[in-house]
Amino acid sequence: MSINAGKFRNKILIESASQAAATSGALVDTYSTFATWWASIDQVSGREYVAFGKVASEGMFKMRGRFISGVLPAMRLKFGTRIYSIIASPTNVDERSHEMTLICKEVI
DSSP states (O other), rough: OOOOOOGOOOOOOOOEEEEEEEEOOOEEEEEEEEEEEEEEEEEEEEEOOOOEEEEEEEEEEEEEEETTTOOTTTTTTETTTTEEEEOOOOGGGGSSSEEEEEEEEEOO
């Protein structure tokens, strides 16, 4: 089974969080790059809703690319200026460690 690498055209940073103390003493999340991942991005659902008197939107995305070991749901994805949270454990497509799928939600 071969992978059509041309469909993985989006450069995505997979970031892991760690906590550091701010000058105020509070702990804040800082992110460092775990891996650079070339993947396809497909929106699978979206909705608009009213929250606190403002119209907001929410999108769910399916991202698919080459398999990377060690990706966890606690990590986040960054595509340009857009940030996505991983909402399900990574899926190892066909259990062959060639491709993985991530289901994500855009953080707005």
